[in-house]
Amino acid sequence: MSRRSLVVIAALAALLLVPSALAARVHVRVEGKTQTIFGAAEPTLDVNANVLDALEAASSAGEFYYHVRSTSFGPYIDQIGRYAGAGSAGWVFKVNGISPPVGADAVQLKDGDTVLFYYATFGAAGGPLTLEVETSRVRGKRCFYATGRNDAGRSSRVRGVVFTLNGRRIRSANGVVCTRVARFAVRVAKTDAIRSRLYVG
Numbered sequence: 001m002s003r004r005s006l007v008v009i010a011a012l013a014a015l016l017l018v019p020s021a022l023a024a025r026v027h028v029r030v031e032g033k034t035q036t037i038f039g040a041a042e043p044t045l046d047v048n049a050n051v052l053d054a055l056e057a058a059s060s061a062g063e064f065y066y067h068v069r070s071t072s073f074g075p076y077i078d079q080i081g082r083y084a085g086a087g088s089a090g091w092v093f094k095v096n097g098i099s100p101p102v103g104a105d106a107v108q109l110k111d112g113d114t115v116l117f118y119y120a121t122f123g124a125a126g127g128p129l130t131l132e133v134e135t136s137r138v139r140g141k142r143c144f145y146a147t148g149r150n151d152a153g154r155s156s157r158v159r160g161v162v163f164t165l166n167g168r169r170i171r172s173a174n175g176v177v178c179t180r181v182a183r184f185a186v187r188v189a190k191t192d193a194i195r196s197r198l199y200v201g
Contacts, residue, residue, distance in 0.1 A: 023047065023048055023049070025045070025047070025112070026044065026113040026115055027039075027042040027044055027115065028042065028058045028116075029197055030062070030080060030116075031118040031195055032118075036195070037064050039058060039062070039197075040198040041197060043061075045057040051104035051115055052077075053109075054109060055077065064080065064081050066081070074103040074106065075103060078091065079091070080117060088122050090120070093116060093117045094149075094151075094153075095113055095114070095116075097153040099151040127151050128192055129193045131146060131147070131158060131161070131193050132149065132155070132188075133186050133187065133196050133197075133199040134147055135199070135201070140181065142179055142182065143177070144177050144186055144188075144199075145157065145176050146161040146163070146175040146176070146190070146196075148193060158190060159174055161189065162189050163188050164189070165177070183200075184199075184201070185199070185200045186198070
């Protein structure tokens with residue numbers, strides 16, 4: 001076999017290995033304007049490389065529609081599910097709780113990353129908080145706390161929320177609810193904030 005043939009074979013092998021080297025297993029959730037579209041509990045999906053690939057993987061797994069528009073700044077996700085972006089509202093994403101200043105095709109993912117797509121209305125202060133559920137045991141009880149992350153990923157306690165514990169809605173003025181020690185499926189929601197993932201544990 002000639003040296004040239006060996007070089008060609010090596011180059012082809014490298015091309016075949018690149019996609020698998022870039023592939024990542026990441027958690028993906030899509031929160032729609034009125035309800036969760038995909039992955040309430042943030043399931044793990046195999047993604048080729050970037051955030052846009054994560055949306056494609058979720059769309060395939062959840063059989064929902066999305067649309068990407070080409071712009072001078074790169075691809076822009078202008079619709080997921082039924083609702084398209086309009087005015088100051090539209091589709092954005094966070095990776096590990098932070099909203100990157102670049103497009104979905106420019107953020108490379110690694111194993112264990114969490115990707116959240118959500119429909120949001122933006123104001124002078126930026127986008128809405130994305131809610132999270134935290135938990136601890138306090139004096140023999142199981143307590144759940146509502147926290148929210150801003151676009152920069154900074155977390156703070158959130159008040160005036162509604163918890164859903166095993167299907168039962170509980171309003172909480174202070175953002176905390178305590179109950180017996182047991183296994184729960186928990187979400188937290190608040191007007192003008194993005195609902196949390198489904199915490200199970």
